[in-house]
Amino acid sequence: MLRCLLPGLLWLAAASSVAEVRGEYRLGPGDVVKVSVYDHPDLQSEIQLTQNGELNFPLIGKLRAGGLSFTEVEQLIARRLGEGGFIRNAQVNVLIAQYRSQRVSVLGEVSRPGRYALEHDADLVEMIAVAGGIGNSGGDRLLLVRGETRQELLLSQLLAAQRAGERVLKVQNGDVIFVPRMQQVYVYGEVNRPGSFRLEERMTVMQAIASAGGYNPRASKRSVEIHRRQPDGSIAEVAPKLTDPVRDNDVIYVQESLF
Numbered sequence: 001m002l003r004c005l006l007p008g009l010l011w012l013a014a015a016s017s018v019a020e021v022r023g024e025y026r027l028g029p030g031d032v033v034k035v036s037v038y039d040h041p042d043l044q045s046e047i048q049l050t051q052n053g054e055l056n057f058p059l060i061g062k063l064r065a066g067g068l069s070f071t072e073v074e075q076l077i078a079r080r081l082g083e084g085g086f087i088r089n090a091q092v093n094v095l096i097a098q099y100r101s102q103r104v105s106v107l108g109e110v111s112r113p114g115r116y117a118l119e120h121d122a123d124l125v126e127m128i129a130v131a132g133g134i135g136n137s138g139g140d141r142l143l144l145v146r147g148e149t150r151q152e153l154l155l156s157q158l159l160a161a162q163r164a165g166e167r168v169l170k171v172q173n174g175d176v177i178f179v180p181r182m183q184q185v186y187v188y189g190e191v192n193r194p195g196s197f198r199l200e201e202r203m204t205v206m207q208a209i210a211s212a213g214g215y216n217p218r219a220s221k222r223s224v225e226i227h228r229r230q231p232d233g234s235i236a237e238v239a240p241k242l243t244d245p246v247r248d249n250d251v252i253y254v255q256e257s258l259f
Contacts (some may be wrong), residue, residue, distance in 0.1 A: 025120045027065050027073065028101025028173075029053050035077065038091035046097055059086045066101075070094045104171050106131035108179035109138030123168040125158050127177055139182040146175050185246050187212035189254035190219035199248055206242040208252055215254060223255035 027033065029051045037043045047055045053066015055073075060080040065073045074092040081087040099117035104127055107113045111132025124144065128134065134155070144151045153169070162168050171177070183199035185208050192213030200207070205224065215221060226238040228250055246252065 025096070026067055026069060027053070029066060030100035031096065032098040032100065033065075033070075033073070034095045034097050036093050037077075037081070037087065038093070040087065040090075049101070060084055070096070102173040104173070105176045106179075107176065108142075109135045109181050110179050111135050118171065118173060121170055123158075123162075123170050124153065124177060125155075125162055125168055127171050128155075128179070134179060137181050138179045141180060143178040143180065144169070144171075144175060145178065146172060183248040185211075185249070186251045187254070188251065190216050190256050191254050192216050199246065203246050204242065205240050205244050205246055205252060208246050208250075209242075209254065218256050220255050220257035223257075225253050225255070227251040227253065 027049060029049050032046060032048045033055065035043075035045050035047060035055075035057060043058055045058060047057065049055050049065055053064055054062045055065045056062050057077060057080075060077070063076055063080060065076070068076070073094045077092045077094075078087075078090040081090045081092075096119075099119045102118035103115050104118050104122075105115050106127055110128060111134075113131060116127065116130050122130075124142065128142070140155050142153055142155055144153060158168055184196045185199045185203065186196050187208055188194045191209060192215075194212055197208065197211040205226070209215065209224070224240065224242070226240050226246070227235050228238050228247065230236050
């Protein structure tokens with residue numbers, strides 16, 4: 001059910017933040033801005049911030065805009081125009097033309113993996129939506145790599161927090177978001193629908209067999225074995241209890257009854 005709802009939920013999460021872009025985004029080196037001053041069309045300019053975070057505006061020259069919001073840059077330009085005796089009470093408008101300073105990588109099982117411009121104070125859910133959402137083979141967890149730290153998070157918990165109005169972890173310049181493939185369990189032998197199935201949280205052997213349609217009439221309910229890959233690459237045969245948890249890539253085999 002969650003997988004069916006994910007595309008819509010992710011799209012809504014991304015759309016709800018568009019109005020916040022001006023107030024939260026901080027300019028950085030390489031960003032290109034459009035600056036205009038009311039009733040002074042000759043001052044309209046499209047300017048790229050230097051590697052030092054500076055922009056060069058007519059009449060007032062260089063000013064440091066890196067790390068400032070759009071509103072703060074507008075106020076700074078207006079103040080400098082007034083202090084220089086050029087325009088009193090100038091009405092300045094600053095808009096983004098190109099986002100170039102901040103990037104986040106969204107990789108793994110998403111529809112459009114790649115590097116994306118961080119266009120506002122976005123959170124994890126929004127960035128996954130920007131990358132097209134979770135792909136068909138994507139899991140329900142994601143890995144956030146930030147510098148030397150790695151953090152594993154459940155997507156369902158992030159979506160629940162966002163719907164409840166709680167704060168969701170914000171991404172930062174240079175972050176890498178990785179969505180692993182979904183974990184699977186394989187069920188074969190005397191079951192009604194043998195095949196591979198999504199490994200749900202805390203799934204037991206009995207639940208995995210139920211996912212495969214349950215036992216067929218030929219099944220021996222007492223003869224169930226698991227083929228489990230070991231750390232050294234070998235395959236071990238395990239005789240489980242039906243209440244035992246299953247692991248990623250376990251192969252469950254239900255044998256045929258002899259009677």
